[in-house]
Structures are given as structure tokens and as C-alpha cells.
Amino acid sequence: MSNKKIRIMLVDDHVVLRMGLATAANCEPDMEVVGQAENGEDAIPECRKCQPEVVVLDMRMPKLGGIETIKLLKKEFPSIKILVFSNYASGEEATQAYRAGAAGFVVKDMPLDNLIQGIRSVHNDEQYVPPEIANRLSSQVLSQLTKRELEVLAQVAKGRSNKEIANELNLVEGTVKVHLTNILSKLGVSDRTQAILAAVKRGLIHIE
Numbered sequence: 001m002s003n004k005k006i007r008i009m010l011v012d013d014h015v016v017l018r019m020g021l022a023t024a025a026n027c028e029p030d031m032e033v034v035g036q037a038e039n040g041e042d043a044i045p046e047c048r049k050c051q052p053e054v055v056v057l058d059m060r061m062p063k064l065g066g067i068e069t070i071k072l073l074k075k076e077f078p079s080i081k082i083l084v085f086s087n088y089a090s091g092e093e094a095t096q097a098y099r100a101g102a103a104g105f106v107v108k109d110m111p112l113d114n115l116i117q118g119i120r121s122v123h124n125d126e127q128y129v130p131p132e133i134a135n136r137l138s139s140q141v142l143s144q145l146t147k148r149e150l151e152v153l154a155q156v157a158k159g160r161s162n163k164e165i166a167n168e169l170n171l172v173e174g175t176v177k178v179h180l181t182n183i184l185s186k187l188g189v190s191d192r193t194q195a196i197l198a199a200v201k202r203g204l205i206h207i208e
Contacts (some may be wrong), residue, residue: 005032006123009052011043011069012085013061017108021056021085024112031119040064044072052080054123056115057102059086059093067100074101081122085115094133098144104128145186145204152179154205157196 008025010018010033022033035050037043041063047055055073059066070082083104084097094105103122106115107130114130121128125148145153148169155165162180166173184190187198199205 007034007052009035009055011037012058013038040069054081054119056083056085067096070100070102083118083122105133149179149183153199156192157205
């Protein structure tokens, strides 16, 4: 297990909330809050300074709103993972956040564990969509596959078994099964063959 901590930046206009989140995250053995900003405008220079891997971001802030901030952050720092932490979770707002480049969405009245889990998930290149949010999102957003899922799918298209895929991508076989379950669910299909057909049709993968 790596000792490297997930570098986190918090962007929220409520200082007490930021302090609480910083304390909670810093208590986790694998996390470290390296920067804070109180609005989207301040988030950009702060991000340049502290080089976070995950940004936890409020949607409704003064000066620059959440959607604009997500777009600007992703444009300048493409590899950064953004987890929205908001009081508001309308389907439209969540959908806009994902389209702008957010990787996860947590509502402020959820248990703090959800936020901690969300940070780890997005850091691992996974989407974090709690069920309460998922049923409000458009199916188009939910069908977006992560980079790792696309890699697994490309291997499936080559006719490889779970074991072969695990060897090829340096994964445990059980992890491959989890990715496959997510892929089938997101594409709305029930088996590997249908997944390949659906993915080719949507332009997600190309058969050589």
C-alpha cells in the first residue's frame, strides 16, 4: 500500500464547513488537504499553487459558479478529479456538473462517509454517483464509462477472458469482474457480446 496521500483542495464559501471537511479528511490516513478557496475565482490560482489531485467543490458560490469553475479547472488541469459537494441535487444541476467534467456528486446532508468514499472513488478514476443522485441523472450521463472501464471493454472486444484481461491491465481478476458489471449496467446490456455491439454503435471502441 502506498504511503502517498491524496492531495485535496476544498472550494466552498462557508469557512466553518471547510474547516470541518479539512479536519475530517486530514484524519484519514490516505488524505491531506493542501489548499482551500472560498469561491471559484480564487480556486484557479490556488489550484496552480497547491497542485491538488482531487477538488471538492460547492456548486453555488459567489463570483464564479460551480459549473464555470469546473470547466475552467478541467481546461487548465485536465487530470484533476472534481467531486461536487452541494446542498442542491436537482437532476439538471447534477447532469450539468458531470457534463462540465465533474467525476462525482455528494449532497451535503449525506453522511460524511459518503464524501470520504467519493474522494477515494474519483481519485481511482471512477465515477461516484450515489443512488439518490443516479435516479435524477439523465441516462446519457450515467452511460459514460471511465478510462479503466474503456480499457477493460477494449480487451473484451479482443475476445480475452477475465483472467487474460487482469494480466494485461495488471488488475486482480475480481476487479475486472466489478468493472464488467459496471460496464453492462451503464450500457444497459446483459452480456459481453451486447456490450461490444453497444460500445461500437456509440463509438466508444473501434474493432480493428
